[in-house]
Amino acid sequence: MSTRWLGEPVARREDPRLLTGRGRYLDDLGRDAPAAAFVRSPHAHARIRDIDVSGALDVDGLIAVYTWEDLPERVGRPLPLLIPHPALTHGRTAYPLARDVVRHVGEPVVMVVATDRYAAEDACALIRVDYEPLKPVVGIEEAVQGAQLVHEDVPGNVGAHLVQEVPAADGRGAREAIESAPHTLAFRLDIERSASMPLEGRGVYARWDGRDLRVYSSTQTSTSVRMAVAAALGLPLPQVEVIAPDVGGGFGVKIVHPWPEEILVPWAAMTLNREIKWTEDRREHFVSSAHERAQVQQVRVGFDDDGRLLGLDVTILHDHGAYTPYGIIVPIVTSTQLLGPYKPGAYRVEFTAVYTNTVQVTPYRGAGRPQGVFCMERTLDKIARYLGKDRTEVRAVNFIQPGEFPYDQGMTFQDGRPLIYDSGNYPEMLRMIKELIGWDSFERRPGRGIGIGCYVEGTGVGPYEGGHVQVTSDGRVHVSTGLTSQGQGHETAFAQIAAAELGVPIERVSVVTGDTRRFGYAVGTFASRAAVVSGNAIALACRKVREKALRIAADALEADPADLTVTDGVVHVAGTPSASIPLSTVAVLANPLRYAFDEEAARATQFSGAADPGKPPVAEGDEPGLEGRDYYSPIRSTFAAGMHAAIVETDPDTAEIKVVKYAVVHDCGRLINPMIVEGQIHGGVAQGIGGALYERMVYDQHGQLVNASFMDFLVPYATEIPRIETGHLETPSPLNPLGVKGAGEAGVIPVSAVIASAIEDAEGIPIDRMPISPSELYALRVNRRP
Amino acid sequence: MTHETVPQDDALHEITLVVNGTVRRARVPARRLLSDCLRHDLGLTGTHVGCEHGVCGCCTVLLDGRPVRSCLTFAVTVDGAELTTVEGLAGPGGRLSPVQRAFAECHALQCGFCTPGFLCTVTALLRGNPAPTREEVVEGISGNLCRCTGYQNIVKAVHRAAELLAEET
Numbered sequence: 012m013s014t015r016w017l018g019e020p021v022a023r024r025e026d027p028r029l030l031t032g033r034g035r036y037l038d039d040l041g042r043d044a045p046a047a048a049f050v051r052s053p054h055a056h057a058r059i060r061d062i063d064v065s066g067a068l069d070v071d072g073l074i075a076v077y078t079w080e081d082l083p084e085r086v087g088r089p090l091p092l093l094i095p096h097p098a099l100t101h102g103r104t105a106y107p108l109a110r111d112v113v114r115h116v117g118e119p120v121v122m123v124v125a126t127d128r129y130a131a132e133d134a135c136a137l138i139r140v141d142y143e144p145l146k147p148v149v150g151i152e153e154a155v156q157g158a159q160l161v162h163e164d165v166p167g168n169v170g171a172h173l174v175q176e177v178p179a180a181d182g183r184g185a186r187e188a189i190e191s192a193p194h195t196l197a198f199r200l201d202i203e204r205s206a207s208m209p210l211e212g213r214g215v216y217a218r219w220d221g222r223d224l225r226v227y228s229s230t231q232t233s234t235s236v237r238m239a240v241a242a243a244l245g246l247p248l249p250q251v252e253v254i255a256p257d258v259g260g261g262f263g264v265k266i267v268h269p270w271p272e273e274i275l276v277p278w279a280a281m282t283l284n285r286e287i288k289w290t291e292d293r294r295e296h297f298v299s300s301a302h303e304r305a306q307v308q309q310v311r312v313g314f315d316d317d318g319r320l321l322g323l324d325v326t327i328l329h330d331h332g333a334y335t336p337y338g339i340i341v342p343i344v345t346s347t348q349l350l351g352p353y354k355p356g357a358y359r360v361e362f363t364a365v366y367t368n369t370v371q372v373t374p375y376r377g378a379g380r381p382q383g384v385f386c387m388e389r390t391l392d393k394i395a396r397y398l399g400k401d402r403t404e405v406r407a408v409n410f411i412q413p414g415e416f417p418y419d420q421g422m423t424f425q426d427g428r429p430l431i432y433d434s435g436n437y438p439e440m441l442r443m444i445k446e447l448i449g450w451d452s453f454e455r456r457p458g459r460g461i462g463i464g465c466y467v468e469g470t471g472v473g474p475y476e477g478g479h480v481q482v483t484s485d486g487r488v489h490v491s492t493g494l495t496s497q498g499q500g501h502e503t504a505f506a507q508i509a510a511a512e513l514g515v516p517i518e519r520v521s522v523v524t525g526d527t528r529r530f531g532y533a534v535g536t537f538a539s540r541a542a543v544v545s546g547n548a549i550a551l552a553c554r555k556v557r558e559k560a561l562r563i564a565a566d567a568l569e570a571d572p573a574d575l576t577v578t579d580g581v582v583h584v585a586g587t588p589s590a591s592i593p594l595s596t597v598a599v600l601a602n603p604l605r606y607a608f609d610e611e612a613a614r615a616t617q618f619s620g621a622a623d624p625g626k627p628p629v630a631e632g633d634e635p636g637l638e639g640r641d642y643y644s645p646i647r648s649t650f651a652a653g654m655h656a657a658i659v660e661t662d663p664d665t666a667e668i669k670v671v672k673y674a675v676v677h678d679c680g681r682l683i684n685p686m687i688v689e690g691q692i693h694g695g696v697a698q699g700i701g702g703a704l705y706e707r708m709v710y711d712q713h714g715q716l717v718n719a720s721f722m723d724f725l726v727p728y729a730t731e732i733p734r735i736e737t738g739h740l741e742t743p744s745p746l747n748p749l750g751v752k753g754a755g756e757a758g759v760i761p762v763s764a765v766i767a768s769a770i771e772d773a774e775g776i777p778i779d780r781m782p783i784s785p786s787e788l789y790a791l792r793v794n795r796r797p
Numbered sequence: 798m799t800h801e802t803v804p805q806d807d808a809l810h811e812i813t814l815v816v817n818g819t820v821r822r823a824r825v826p827a828r829r830l831l832s833d834c835l836r837h838d839l840g841l842t843g844t845h846v847g848c849e850h851g852v853c854g855c856c857t858v859l860l861d862g863r864p865v866r867s868c869l870t871f872a873v874t875v876d877g878a879e880l881t882t883v884e885g886l887a888g889p890g891g892r893l894s895p896v897q898r899a900f901a902e903c904h905a906l907q908c909g910f911c912t913p914g915f916l917c918t919v920t921a922l923l924r925g926n927p928a929p930t931r932e933e934v935v936e937g938i939s940g941n942l943c944r945c946t947g948y949q950n951i952v953k954a955v956h957r958a959a960e961l962l963a964e965e966t
Contacts, residue, residue: 020904022901022902023901023904025909026900026901026906026909027893027901029906029909029912030883030893030897030900030901030906030909030912030916031843031883031884031886031887031891031893031897032841032842032843032844032882032883032884032913033843033884034843034909034910036842036845036910038836038842038846039836039842042837042840042842071807127837129826129828129829208944209908209910209944210845210847210853210855210908210910210911210942210943210944211845211847211908211910257908257909258908259845259847259908259909259910259911260907260908260910260944260945262944292849293847293848293849293850293853497908498906498907498908498909498910498945499907500907686904687904689904690904690907690945690946690947690950691907692947693946693947693948693949693950694907694944694945694946694947695947696947697946697947697948698944698947720848720850720852721848721850721852721853721942722850722852726942726944728938728939728940728941728942728948729935729938729939729941729943729948729951729952730935730936730939732947732948732949734949735947735949758947
C-alpha cells in the first residue's frame, strides 16, 4: 500500500461545488414539485375531538388533505421502534399522523399537499382541529411522580429501567465499597436539553413513476430509510431507491428514521401519482424533530486518601420526551461512557427513562456521553477539592495505564458487545494537555479559572459497512459506500484511502455515499463510525481489486504477481521499468468483450488475441470487470479518547462568562486527513460551548417550547467561540486494517465538564448544572453570600 | 408552520432584477420572499434558507453590493435592484474568487449549507475593509451561524482571502 495519501491534509473534493452554489441539498431538488405542509399540534397533550378541513378546500392550488383516518392500515401504523432492548419494557412510538391523542407540541396532525409551500401553508391555516386539552407532563421530576401519564398504558411514565453493576476486584458491589471507603461524597447534577440543530432541517422529496419509487431524504441513513419506506408502503425493496443528496448537517437528529414525513411524502406521491416535496422549516425543526441531553444524576462516590475511586454509584433520570423511536441508546451510552479513561473500583449505574409531553429525545452528537463525562469529571473535581489535591493528580491516579490494554470495563456497550477498550495512552495525553493549556504555570485569581475534562469515546460501532470499488477502462476509480455524508468530507477521506490502497492519483478517484442505487447495504453515519467502518470496508474492497489487477497484469506482462507494484495508476514489474501496463488497460482486459465501444475496448474483443481460446473468457469463479466489493464488520467498537482544558474569565459585575483559551488533545488512532479531523474537533467544541453556556430548550409548565427560534435558542456565533489549540496523539487501533478510530463526535463530549471545572475554579462555587447563564452564575454568587 | 390566517393576495407583480450581471424577470405575488424568488422562481438554489426569521444568515445575498437577508426581503421591494448571489461570486471563466479559494484552502466549510451566506458576507466585508483585524473579522461574520466549523477556519479564511485580494490587486 502506498501511504502517500494517508495522513495528509488533502483539499476537500466537496468544496468546489459547495463554494459555487452547485450543491444539491434536498430543497434544491424538484423545483416544480408540489409541496407538503403539516398542521401540527399546538398542545403538549390533548385529545383530538374533531378535524374540520372544509375551510381549506377552497384554497387555490390545494391538491390533497390527509388525516390519520385517510391512511391505509399499513401506512397508518405506529412508526417502528428502531432499537428494541429488554430493559425498554414500555417503548412507544408515534403514528405518522396523530391518532386520537397528541403528546407534544409540534406533533403532525394533518398533511396538506398543494402546488407550492405558500398555498400549502394557507390551507393549513384554515384547517380547524378541535382539541380537548389534557394535563401535560413536563420535566423529569413531574414525570417521575407519575400523577399524570403521557401514555395511558405506561404506568409511572417509565419507559425503561436498567441497572448495570461491575463489582470491585474483591467482589464487593459499589454500594458496599462506598460504605467502607475512607471518604465519601454525594451530590446531584442536572443537565438540560439541547439539540443537534443542523442549519439544513429535514426534508423529503419523492417521485413515483408508476412502478418505481425514488425518495430523496436529508438523512443520515438512506439504506435504512429505504427498508422502512418499502415496508410501510408494501413495495418490493428493489422498486424503492433512497438517496441522501448533499446534507446540510446532521449531528444525530437525521439518523432517526423513518420520520413521519419519510413515510407520508412517498405515500402521497404514489397516491397522487405526482412528485411531492416537503422541506422542514426552522420552527418545525424545533418542535417536531428531536432533542437530547436532559438528565438528572444522583451520584455517590467512595475514595481513598489519594483520590482513587473505590466505588461509584450513579442513578440517572433520563427525559425521553414523548416517544422512544431510537430506544434507550442515549442513557446506555451515558451509563457506559461515564467511565472515561478511569478504573472506577466498583461501579453501579441505574437509569430510569421517563416519558414527558415534549419533543422526543434521540442522539445528538455525543449521544449521552457529554452527560456521562459531566458526571465523572465533576466527581473527580469534587474529590480533588475535598482532598485539597490538584485536579489532574486525582485523574492520573485513576487512569487505565498504557500496559493494561485491551481493558475490559466489564459492561455491555451500546452495540450489545463488551465494553473493552482497544488502545490508548492516557498519562501521555494528560501530559500533553497540561502543557498545551499551561496548567502548571496558570495564575489563578478571582474571576479567572482553569478547567479540565477527559473522555473515552466508543467509536466505529457495527454491525458493518461495505465498499464497492470499480476501475473503468478510462482509468477512473469509482468508489461507493452505503453510509451517508453530512459535511464530514467523506468523499475526500475515502478517496484518500482508495488512492493509497490502489496506487492511483487521487484525482482519478470519485466517491459516492448514501445512494442506494450504488450501494444497498449499510447502516448509517453516526457514532463516529464512517472512517472506521466504511473506511476499512473500502480499503478491503480496494485490496481485492488490486489483487485482481495484479493477476491480470501478471498475465499480460508474463510476470509473477509478487513482482508487481502499482504507482500512479500504472502496474510495473519491479526492477524492469519498461514492463508496465496502465490500470485502464487492465480494466479493459478484465472485461472480455464482443463489442468495442472505443479504440481501447477493442483490445478486449474476441478476435484481438488477448484471450486463450482454450479457456472460457471469464474463468470459473471469476467475474468480468475490474471491481470488488467487501465489507468490514468490527468485532466491537474502537475507543478514541481526548482531554480538553480551558481558561475562563468571569465578569465580577455582570457574571458574564468568557472562554479565553481552549485546548484539545485528541487521539482517534491513525489520522486519514488531519485537516478534516481538526475541523471536526473545532465544530464539536463550538457545539459543546453552546451546550455549556448558551443553548437550552425552555419548556413552560404547559409544555410550550418558548424559545423555538434562533432568536431565543442561542446557537453561538463566531463572537462566542475562542481559538482552539489542538494536539494529536496517535495510538492506532489494533482492531482494524487501517488502525483508525472515529473523530466525528469527539469535540463536543467533555466541553460542559471542562467549562464547569473552570468556572468553579474561578468562582469557588460548585457548578452542578449545565448550561449556566450569566444570570444563573450571578444567582449562585448571591446565594453564596452570607 | 404558520397558523395565522393570511389574507391571500394572488395578484402577480412583474419584477426585474439584475442577478449576477444578468437581467432576470419574474412574476411574483407580493408576499414572495426574495430567497424563495431566487431559489424557486429563478432556479438559483445556491442561496440557502436556514431559519426564515433573519438570524442564521444562510440566505445572505448582496443587494446593490450590501449584504442583506433575502429571507427578510420581499422580492417586489427590490424590483430593479442589482443582486449578487453565491453563483455570481466566481470570476470570468469560473475561476473561484479569492474568498472562495480561501475558504477551500482553510477548510472553512464542512456541510456547506451556511457557506453561501458567509461568502457573500465576507465578500462585502473585505470590499469595505481590505485588511481587517481579528476582532473586525469576528465582528464582521457575527451575523452568520455555522453549526459545523466552530468558526476558527472561517476566521482564518477571511484573513487568507484578504491576503489573496491584496496580492491580486
